[in-house]
Amino acid sequence: MEQLQIAPLHELLSHFRYMITLRSQEGKYHSLILFRLSTAQDPGIKDLPTSESCGSQTDDISLSTGPSSNQRQIYVMESSCPHLGADMSHADIEECETGLVAVCPWHRYDFDLKTGKSETGLKACTYDVEVKVDLKDGVEKVYMQTPEEGTNWRLVELRPVSEEFADPPPPPKTIQHSEATVHVETGEIEPVVPPVNPPKTLMQWAVLILNTPNPSLKVERTRYAVDLFRTGKLSSIGHKSASAPRPPDVPSRDVSYTKNTVAPQKVKSRKNLAVMLHALANIEQWASLLTSRLAAISPSTPYGSMPVHASLWESATVTSQSLRSRLAIIHLVHEARGLDVNPATIERFRKAGDLETVKVMEIIHADEVTHVTSGHRWFTWICAQEGATEPVAAFRDEVRRGWRGDIKGPFNVDDREKAGLTPQFYEDLKGEMGFIEKAEQELFKSSVELSAIDIAPVNIEYDKE
Numbered sequence: 001m002e003q004l005q006i007a008p009l010h011e012l013l014s015h016f017r018y019m020i021t022l023r024s025q026e027g028k029y030h031s032l033i034l035f036r037l038s039t040a041q042d043p044g045i046k047d048l049p050t051s052e053s054c055g056s057q058t059d060d061i062s063l064s065t066g067p068s069s070n071q072r073q074i075y076v077m078e079s080s081c082p083h084l085g086a087d088m089s090h091a092d093i094e095e096c097e098t099g100l101v102a103v104c105p106w107h108r109y110d111f112d113l114k115t116g117k118s119e120t121g122l123k124a125c126t127y128d129v130e131v132k133v134d135l136k137d138g139v140e141k142v143y144m145q146t147p148e149e150g151t152n153w154r155l156v157e158l159r160p161v162s163e164e165f166a167d168p169p170p171p172p173k174t175i176q177h178s179e180a181t182v183h184v185e186t187g188e189i190e191p192v193v194p195p196v197n198p199p200k201t202l203m204q205w206a207v208l209i210l211n212t213p214n215p216s217l218k219v220e221r222t223r224y225a226v227d228l229f230r231t232g233k234l235s236s237i238g239h240k241s242a243s244a245p246r247p248p249d250v251p252s253r254d255v256s257y258t259k260n261t262v263a264p265q266k267v268k269s270r271k272n273l274a275v276m277l278h279a280l281a282n283i284e285q286w287a288s289l290l291t292s293r294l295a296a297i298s299p300s301t302p303y304g305s306m307p308v309h310a311s312l313w314e315s316a317t318v319t320s321q322s323l324r325s326r327l328a329i330i331h332l333v334h335e336a337r338g339l340d341v342n343p344a345t346i347e348r349f350r351k352a353g354d355l356e357t358v359k360v361m362e363i364i365h366a367d368e369v370t371h372v373t374s375g376h377r378w379f380t381w382i383c384a385q386e387g388a389t390e391p392v393a394a395f396r397d398e399v400r401r402g403w404r405g406d407i408k409g410p411f412n413v414d415d416r417e418k419a420g421l422t423p424q425f426y427e428d429l430k431g432e433m434g435f436i437e438k439a440e441q442e443l444f445k446s447s448v449e450l451s452a453i454d455i456a457p458v459n460i461e462y463d464k465e
């Protein structure tokens with residue numbers, strides 16, 4: 001039986017659940033969930049969280065060959081429920097007569113953690129797990145059996161199921177009241193919940209958030225809405241209602257966040273760390289972490305005080321008609337470029353002794369690998385749905401159509417490869433956006449001219465997109 005190392009055991013002690021993504025040599029993906037149940041021997045871990053109502057802390061489940069770990073309880077099963085696909089990372093763990101079960105959050109079917117069997121007759125795929133001591137370094141490591149339908153499986157993502165990083169501290173320039181935010185820069189007070197027509201559905205919250213120009217308030221409203229939704233106080237999605245609000249074509253932004261408000265020559269000579277942080281905050285999903293760091297290291301240059309650009313938004317617009325093209329350009333070009341440049345940026349901060357920013361950047365970099373992995377995963381999935389479209393050729397075609405200029409190196413070959421992007425995807429590749437459209441327009445013009453002089457119609461095949 002092929003085994004795959006997941007991680008040293010000590011790296012799995014910070015959380016009780018981890019999402020695992022595997023990829024085979026053949027390009028297949030598998031999403032799994034690892035449950036680690038607490039035992040008295042886990043250092044630093046006392047109790048299970050209340051949602052994991054595991055009553056069994058018995059000694060009879062030994063998954064380890066390591067001398068100090070004969071009471072570890074680690075299970076791996078597929079991450080989506082075999083009934084209708086619920087996310088099993090939110091399953092409850094319960095003890096029943098036959099053993100420990102994961103109870104699906106949607107329809108409460110339960111699945112044995114070891115065998116995957118359910119009383120309903122359905123069966124979830126489970127994978128054997130072992131903890132073994134590595135004789136080379138004496139460290140306990142966790143291994144799992146690999147799926148059968150593929151070879152040479154590798155781990156492409158191991159992500160704690162946690163809010164730890166998704167909920168960074170608020171930016172220091174914002175003072176929070178219970179339901180209001182004071183923006184120190186402007187002195188304006190804006191409530192998180194608008195006093196007039198407060199949103200009542202998830203859809204209404206989403207549109208309000210998109211229409212909120214201030215980034216701090218946008219984040220606060222997002223957190224507030226998530227909290228309402230998670231605690232059941234917001235039970236209606238509201239997308240089917242005839243009065244559902246329409247999302248704006250372009251989300252609102254304060255003017256300072258949408259165009260250069262600073263003459264470039266003013267910052268040209270300041271290629272310093274603040275400029276780098278500002279540029280990163282411009283493009284990263286973790287912008288709130290970055291703006292916090294920017295405020296900490298350079299209070300005089302808050303986000304918005306230096307040039308910003310909208311290249312991601314431009315690409316989002318160009319690719320708005322096709323998911324395949326969106327995945328190719330945003331995830332596999334823009335975000336893959338992040339993989340190339342992040343390590344050097346991290347080194348610059350390290351050399352400058354700013355270890356806090358190094359920590360933030362390392363979180364962002366690890367996260368970026370997973371973004372590119374997701375892009376690659378869904379891109380290959382779409383190609384398969386389209387009937388054996390070859391992903392490398394399809395990607396190169398999308399880039400030629402939706403990107404302008406060379407795909408530039410130097411490339412971070414290792415991290416790109418971790419995310420599934422082998423060099424065949426991106427080497428010697430150039431976007432021809434604009435040229436292709438022009439050529440098509442020319443073709444169209446000549447067809448019109450030809451039909452105008454009554455010659456047999458010319459059949460021009462346009463690309464589907």
Ligand code: FES
Nearest residue numbers: 081083084104107
């Ligand atoms: S989706 Fe899991 S029980 Fe229905």
